[in-house]
Amino acid sequence: MSTGSALAHFERAKLDNGLRVLVAPDHSSPLVAVAVVYDVGFRSEPEGRSGFAHLFEHLMFQGSAHVGKIEHMQLVQGAGGVINGQTMADLTQYYEALPSGGLELVLWLEADRMGALALTEENLRNQVSVVEEEIKVNVLNRPYGGFPWIPLPGLAFDTYPNAHNGYGDFAHLEEATIEDAKDFYGRYYAPANAALVVAGDCTPEDVVELASRHFGRIEARPAPVRRSFAEPRPSQERRKVIHDALIPQPAFAAGYRVPDPVSKMEDYVAYFVLANVLSDGDASRLRSRLVHHDRSVTDLACYLGVFGSDTFLMRDPLLFQVVVFHPGVASTDALLAVIDEELERLAAEGPNEDELARASASAASSHWRGLDPVLNRALALAGAEVVHNRAELVHELPGLVTAVGREAVAAAAADLVHQHRAIVELLPGGGS
Amino acid sequence: MTPPAKAPSRVRGTGLHRPPGDDAARRPAIGPIRAPSASGVVEDNLAGGLHAIVARRSDVPMVEIRLGFPLAGELIRKPAAPTVLSESLLAGTLRHDRAGLASAVQRIGGRLSADVAGDWLLVRGSVLAEHLVEMLGIVGEVLVGASYPSAEVRADRDRVAEEVLIQLSQPEVIVDEEVSRRLYHGHPYASGLPSPGALRQVSAARLRRVHDEILTPALGHLVLVGDVTPRKALAAATGALEQWLARAPAGAGVPLDPVPAVRLGPIMLFDRPGAEQSNIRMARLAPSRTDPSWPATALANMIFGGMFSSRLVENLRERNGYTYSPGTSFDHGRAGSSFLIDADVATASTAASLVEIGYELGRIVIHGVSEDELESARRYALGTLSFEMATQHGLASRLVNLAILGLDPGYVGRYSAALKRVKRDEVDEAARRLLAPSQMVTVVLGDAGLVGDSLALVADVQPSPISVPH
Numbered sequence: 001m002s003t004g005s006a007l008a009h010f011e012r013a014k015l016d017n018g019l020r021v022l023v024a025p026d027h028s029s030p031l032v033a034v035a036v037v038y039d040v041g042f043r044s045e046p047e048g049r050s051g052f053a054h055l056f057e058h059l060m061f062q063g064s065a066h067v068g069k070i071e072h073m074q075l076v077q078g079a080g081g082v083i084n085g086q087t088m089a090d091l092t093q094y095y096e097a098l099p100s101g102g103l104e105l106v107l108w109l110e111a112d113r114m115g116a117l118a119l120t121e122e123n124l125r126n127q128v129s130v131v132e133e134e135i136k137v138n139v140l141n142r143p144y145g146g147f148p149w150i151p152l153p154g155l156a157f158d159t160y161p162n163a164h165n166g167y168g169d170f171a172h173l174e175e176a177t178i179e180d181a182k183d184f185y186g187r188y189y190a191p192a193n194a195a196l197v198v199a200g201d202c203t204p205e206d207v208v209e210l211a212s213r214h215f216g217r218i219e220a221r222p223a224p225v226r227r228s229f230a231e232p233r234p235s236q237e238r239r240k241v242i243h244d245a246l247i248p249q250p251a252f253a254a255g256y257r258v259p260d261p262v263s264k265m266e267d268y269v270a271y272f273v274l275a276n277v278l279s280d281g282d283a284s285r286l287r288s289r290l291v292h293h294d295r296s297v298t299d300l301a302c303y304l305g306v307f308g309s310d311t312f313l314m315r316d317p318l319l320f321q322v323v324v325f326h327p328g329v330a331s332t333d334a335l336l337a338v339i340d341e342e343l344e345r346l347a348a349e350g351p352n353e354d355e356l357a358r359a360s361a362s363a364a365s366s367h368w369r370g371l372d373p374v375l376n377r378a379l380a381l382a383g384a385e386v387v388h389n390r391a392e393l394v395h396e397l398p399g400l401v402t403a404v405g406r407e408a409v410a411a412a413a414a415d416l417v418h419q420h421r422a423i424v425e426l427l428p429g430g431g432s
Numbered sequence: 433m434t435p436p437a438k439a440p441s442r443v444r445g446t447g448l449h450r451p452p453g454d455d456a457a458r459r460p461a462i463g464p465i466r467a468p469s470a471s472g473v474v475e476d477n478l479a480g481g482l483h484a485i486v487a488r489r490s491d492v493p494m495v496e497i498r499l500g501f502p503l504a505g506e507l508i509r510k511p512a513a514p515t516v517l518s519e520s521l522l523a524g525t526l527r528h529d530r531a532g533l534a535s536a537v538q539r540i541g542g543r544l545s546a547d548v549a550g551d552w553l554l555v556r557g558s559v560l561a562e563h564l565v566e567m568l569g570i571v572g573e574v575l576v577g578a579s580y581p582s583a584e585v586r587a588d589r590d591r592v593a594e595e596v597l598i599q600l601s602q603p604e605v606i607v608d609e610e611v612s613r614r615l616y617h618g619h620p621y622a623s624g625l626p627s628p629g630a631l632r633q634v635s636a637a638r639l640r641r642v643h644d645e646i647l648t649p650a651l652g653h654l655v656l657v658g659d660v661t662p663r664k665a666l667a668a669a670t671g672a673l674e675q676w677l678a679r680a681p682a683g684a685g686v687p688l689d690p691v692p693a694v695r696l697g698p699i700m701l702f703d704r705p706g707a708e709q710s711n712i713r714m715a716r717l718a719p720s721r722t723d724p725s726w727p728a729t730a731l732a733n734m735i736f737g738g739m740f741s742s743r744l745v746e747n748l749r750e751r752n753g754y755t756y757s758p759g760t761s762f763d764h765g766r767a768g769s770s771f772l773i774d775a776d777v778a779t780a781s782t783a784a785s786l787v788e789i790g791y792e793l794g795r796i797v798i799h800g801v802s803e804d805e806l807e808s809a810r811r812y813a814l815g816t817l818s819f820e821m822a823t824q825h826g827l828a829s830r831l832v833n834l835a836i837l838g839l840d841p842g843y844v845g846r847y848s849a850a851l852k853r854v855k856r857d858e859v860d861e862a863a864r865r866l867l868a869p870s871q872m873v874t875v876v877l878g879d880a881g882l883v884g885d886s887l888a889l890v891a892d893v894q895p896s897p898i899s900v901p902h
Contacts, residue, residue, distance in 0.1 A: 078808030080815020101463020129753025141708035282534035365541030368492035
């Protein structure tokens with residue numbers, strides 16, 4: 001048995017209240033990671049409450065029935081652990097990683113806030129302020145902040161769930177109430193709407209026993225019926241120009257639609273390989289031509305999903321993005337024409353065997369490198385379980401990439417060439 | 433089934449109605465935490481004087497590669513050439529052009545890049561373990577035969593200049609540059625990022641000279657961590673790097689003066705009109721990793737601001753909502769160590785934030801820390817170090833960092849054993865040495881028109897022009 005294959009092993013259980021429990025034992029270090037992922041993200045937040053899913057994630061750290069404000073963090077860190085949460089389009093993840101002697105403490109903490117969150121007006125107001133400062137740090141006070149993940153979906157999509165800014169408008173954040181939070185919690189934070197994954201120095205028997213003890217007493221309530229966010233592809237190309245006085249050079253992002261990752265994973269993976277062939281490494285088609293040959297581009301990237309880190313953690317619809325930073329020597333249209341030319345060439349000829357072999361080797365090494373930290377393993381399994389209903393997908397990805405053939409990549413390139421994309425341009429200066 | 437429009441009343445929104453003493457109220461105890469060490473490490477000096485460290489970590493079939501070289505003071509002072517070198521190192525050899533090198537690396541599941549990290553240059557990579565020998569062969573090819581094609585170098589230096597301009601548009605980069613200038617006045621560490629103008633003048637001939645000066649076996653530290661047998665990996669490295677290891681050592685060495693004493697003064701206020709926030713930084717020199725007080729200093733910092741459940745975060749963020757992510761950090765250089773407090777705060781709360789930071793500094797140096805705080809910080813330090821030691825990436829990065837500072841892999845175990853022994857009075861003493869508010873260099877970047885008057889009410893403020901190109 002080759003090294004690493006032991007990491008693919010995990011076991012599953014389900015509590016009576018519907019909570020899915022996955023355990024991936026690995027005793028190589030006395031460390032354990034816990035991920036609790038809820039099947040709700042910023043696409044599900046109500047209209048008029050943009051940013052609420054993320055704000056609510058902050059409130060999950062503000063105390064619960066038996067845990068005071070700050071105490072959750074203090075207890076985990078005081079047990080030698082790290083802790084955080086993250087809100088994405090379709091899921092919200094909470095996690096802890098710590099020496100394995102703290103496992104039961106963490107399960108108790110996660111169960112306490114899943115079962116009985118403490119919501120107070122004072123903590124809500126405090127976290128609205130904190131989130132506003134977070135948005136200033138990452139978006140408003142930062143040149144290129146939020147680009148392209150905030151403006152591009154806003155142009156590429158028409159419906160609120162897909163198009164709105166997941167960080168939220170300040171006005172919406174400031175209008176948020178405790179009632180909103182109770183409603184959101186009641187609707188989306190049911191045990192049946194979550195997956196608990198424990199990876200590392202533990203046994204499946206112990207974890208299931210501890211999970212039953214602490215999460216088992218949380219009352220069952222129905223998981224929300226998940227709505228489709230599907231919307232038709234645009235019927236014509238969309239363009240938007242944003243002027244930003246703070247940026248030293250222009251940038252643009254093009255967004256294209258792709259197949260549903262959940263129901264058409266094999267098709268979707270061809271777009272993943274296409275992104276790799278176009279922009280991964282100095283030998284990739286767009287990087288070698290635009291950055292190193294034409295020298296008209298400073299940096300570029302192609303990826304799937306909102307952030308790229310969520311390529312396999314999002315449902316339909318989502319974007320294939322081409323993001324380009326350039327010194328303005330060539331116009332946006334000239335650069336887009338090169339991108340089109342390379343896509344057309346790939347559509348006509350497909351990638352060569354070496355490009356496919358390189359994509360396959362990259363996928364294998366990214367897979368192993370990504371899963372080395374026990375925390376990443378827990379998060380990947382939990383995310384795949386929630387979004388794809390198949391944690392197994394995590395370990396199938398390298399094989400899926402290797403199975404992608406030339407025709408599939410050519411077809412993906414042809415699909416991009418022939419569809420109506422959305423293009424957001426970011427230009428230096430105040431605009432007119 | 434449709435979801436409830438409102439949370440049903442039995443959903444315990446506050447949880448306040450639980451009977452006391454039930455099972456849910458009983459907080460589970462935690463087990464002991466092992467003191468981590470960098471175990472299973474083999475160290476050797478290869479031909480040519482190359483220092484090599486190999487560690488087996490076989491959870492995944494990968495190997496992490498690090499090759500670090502110290503920079504001489506003059507190259508730290510004028511970082512344009514090493515910075516372009518780190519980009520052009522992989523621009524081609526006699527056998528491969530840039531795309532050919534990139535393809536060769538990618539075909540074996542590899543990654544390879546180089547960076548200037550302050551006072552050293554780091555070549556870093558990873559590869560599927562079965563292809564380690566081929567990967568080392570590519571590294572060797574680059575070390576011996578990087579050809580720095582003139583046209584590639586011209587393109588690279590222009591692109592790096594553009595990238596630096598983008599970096600220098602970021603407020604946290606601007607403020608860090610100003611802190612370095614102030615903290616290290618006159619020392620090479622004061623230089624910060626290379627200027628776009630200096631970058632655009634770097635020639636291919638200069639890079640070839642600097643390559644031989646920096647990338648010398650006798651100065652280098654090679655670290656391999658992963659699914660390897662250490663002795664076999666050392667033999668593979670000796671073979672793959674043979675031609676490079678046979679090179680005569682450069683004579684110059686890497687002289688670097690110690691950092692000078694800090695010059696204290698008023699708060700430097702740098703104007704960024706229209707800024708949405710103020711970037712507050714307080715800095716000073718700090719004990720090095722070899723200072724006997726370092727373990728206690730590290731713990732004093734964690735209690736003050738080095739972890740989320742610290743006094744600084746509780747005050748500025750959780751109590752006052754002035755900022756998202758305040759924190760503290762150390763930077764250990766070969767010439768000295770420094771300590772930094774950072775908080776990006778709401779413009780309207782700039783002066784208030786400075787008052788609160790000053791209050792927390794004063795409180796910890798006057799009143800010290802509690803036993804509970806110390807135990808939490810101790811476990812946090814040991815736990816996070818355990819995670820670093822448990823991954824190929826974490827261990828490889830730590831080992832090369834230590835090697836550049838002249839510290840052996842055994843340092844990790846000695847440090848964690850020392851963390852276990854630190855007493856409260858030692859932490860109090862370390863806090864007095866590190867955190868005295870009177871000893872900080874303070875820099876604020878923000879909208880001076882909006883924050884200047886209120887800042888002047890609480891401190892001596894000197895408006896200052898931004899010195900980095902922007």
